Each structure stands twice: as structure tokens, then as C-alpha cells.
Amino acid sequence: MGYTVGQVSALAGVTVRTLHHYDTAGLLRPRQRSSAGYRRYDDADLARLQQILFYRELGFSLDDIADLLADQQADVLEHLRARQRKLAEEIARLQRLAEAAQRAAEIQATGISLTPLERFEVFGEIAFDLSYATDAQLRWQDSQGYQEAMARAAAHTKEDWAQLMAESTAWREELLSAFDDGEPADGKRTMDIAEGHRLHLSRWFMPCPPRMHQRIADDFVTDPRAFALVVPPSQQRPGLAGYLGEAVRANACRRTTAGTPTTPSTAYEGE
Template identity: 45%
Template structure:
């Protein structure tokens, strides 16, 4: 019998448009069709949809989810075990941050002074990888662009730069997670903002320099940590930024 597309969407808490998109990109094609050509989803289809949505909730881009689900010899139990491990790790990070914030609130309420280490404990998972600044200087420090760089100086400037960075990361994760093509206008806008943030950090950054930097992201996550902190990164994110930067550079030069 199976489920109509609207019924399957309602069960999963997604839109019909989402299921249509998954079908179009080959991520989830229904096992059956009615005589009139309408989609019909069976139990196995719903199991696959559940795995897709769990991976998506964990921040995996749709392209990466397709690759993960296509791994030979990986059954439903293996996927659930992997997803549980990822969720436990994510929950552990959040629990540690909540505990750190609770300690900050308690100390403030009691008027206790905190050590510098305690004040920044809440950011434990968000710190830049050790040696990142040194590595950046080694790679780019001799360039004229780096020498002309002007980093934020006041607390307000740092706060605004961090707000912009977080907003950019949020939109990046959303686009990649929804499978929006890296050569789309929305991804191109992110690429332009990426170039602007690089320019703010290292002076005027042209498309060639931007591509050289973005080319490192897929294989060297530490390089991406300048903009996307380690705990914010998701599988495939570095490659998505690289591809978006490449596509935007081609479009701008056309």
C-alpha cells in the first residue's frame, strides 16, 4: 500500500517540496508509483528518510549524506550506531558549555572573581586550533595584502566581526545542508562575503588569492577554522566553500 508523498512528509515533519527535491537528486526515490504516477513510499523508504534527516540534523550536506548512505556493507544498524556516537559527542560539548555558563552565573551572583582560564572555559570547543595564527603568517605573512591588513581594534569591532562570522557560518551550513548547488547565486553571495572577510583580515584579497586560500579548506580543516570554528565544521563544508569560491570567481570574470 505505502504512503502518499504528503503522508510521508507529515510523518517526517518535512515539506512535500523537500521530498520532491530528495527524489530529484537521487537521495530518496520512492519505491513505488500509483497508476497515475504519484509517489508511494514504503517502510524501507521511511527508514532511509529517517537516516537522512538524522544526518542532516547533525549538519551533514546532502551530497555527503548520499555518499555515506551509499557506503558498501553499511546497514541500518551501523548508521544508527554512527549517528548515536555523533549525537553523544555533540551533547557532551553542549553539556560542558552549559556547565561552564552555570559556573559563570553562580560566580557572578556570589560576587566571586574568576581566573582568566575560568572565564574562557565556556569557549573550550570554539578555540582556534593551536598554531593556526603562526601557520597563517607562515603561508601569507610575506604577501603585500597581509602587510596592509587591519584587524578589529575595539571590543565593539570584534563583536561585530564575530556577529557577521556567525551569521555567515549559519547560512553556509544551511545551504550545504539543503544541497543548494555551490554555483548557485546564494552560494555566490557567501563566496563574496568570504572574500570580504578575508580582505578585512589580510588586506585586499582578490579572486586568485581567495581561491588559493579556499583550495586548502577541503584537505586542511585547520585553515577553515579561521572562519568556521572546529566544532562548527561539518563533513563536506570545506569542499563546499572551495567549490562556491571557484564558481563565483569564474562568474565574476565572465
């Protein structure tokens, strides 16, 4: 008796309309008909349909599939390899599009009002990880300090960002030099570098008391995405994030002893 169109549709997960189209196109004509003239598919038809669906899943056109199935001498392996190459190219293209979309989303998430070209000119290797920006927003979105930092960041001009990044570059060079020279994390030179970072944040983003600075440095140690905001991966050294964290803690202790208040004026600490 064979299988009806409805039964094949249910078995293969395709619509009845698709099966009718395959029949009209000569791609899959059932071998049998009922006494009333209805299509009946046998096991060989189902096997052919399986091949068709396999090639369709790989993106082959119906004409290409018809040629492959009609030519018993066709080099199926070569066709599959050619299709694989095209799929790899398409995947690479989509990956580039995804990265471009992510960069655009990052710009929106950080509130930085620069064109992509200006952003590249200013930031160079420093990249804002969208997932980190999203996490930060979820953690601190209700805090006055976070809102102030984002508002000030959004208000910075290209010139502001260029000056800010020049300061960051000079600071990073000092940090790397101290680390490479073997300076102790709690030594005066390294603590002064940590203090420079704290003042930099206060100058450009929001008031950053020592206690808040410690919490920020803790993120540098525990989250590579955060540390990449101050030291790009190409310049990082093993142990550098921990070294900076120790320097920030030592500096906070030093400033507390010297009488500098350590309680932040806002809740921008994740508490």
C-alpha cells in the first residue's frame, strides 16, 4: 500500500506542500498511486527523500540536488567538500558581522559617544567586553556612583578620551616597569602608582575613595574582563593583576593611616 503524503509529511517533518513541490519539480515522484490516484511512497522513495533533506540542510539548491541524484557518477565527496568550504566562508562572514554588532552594542553599553573610527583611534587595544559591561550595569545600576560614572563617560568628548587614554597609557607603563623591576607591591613606588590610578578614576569618572578602589582592584584580580580594561592582554604578565590588587590594598591602608577617609559616599561597591 505504501505511505500517504500525510504519513510521509509526519515521518520526515516536512509539509505536504513541500512534498507536492518536490513531485512537481521531478525531484521526488512517488513510485505508486492509489486506485483513486493519490500518491503512495515506498521505502525507496523515503530513502531518496532522506538524501534530499540531507542536501537541503547543507544548503544545496534543488537543482544541484537533482543533478547529484540523477548522476550516478557524480563525485558526491567533492560536492560535499565544496559545500563545506562555502559554509566555512559564510560562518566567517557571519562571525565578522556578529563581532561588528557586539562592538556597536559595547559602544551603547558604555555610553561612549564616539564613532567606531574615533573609538579605534582613541582606545587602540583596550576593548570593552559587552558581557562585563552588562554585569556591571546589573550590579550597580541603582547606585549613584555608577550613574555618575556613566553620565560623565557619556559626556566626554573625543579630546577628553584622548587625554584620558594618554594618562592611562603612561600609568600602565609605570605599572609594568615597577612589576618588571621587581618592586614590592607594598613599596612606595608601587603604592604611588596605585594612588595615581585612584586619582585618575576620581578625575574622570566618579569620586573613588580608597575602599571603593579596593573593590575595583578586586575585580581586576577575579575577572580578566575587568583587568583587560586597564592592561590589554598583549601586555599582561602572570601575576600582574594580583600585584596591582596588593598595591591598591597597601595604598588604601597607607592612606587610612594618614587620615584619608575610606568610606565611599555612594553604594557603587556592589554591596
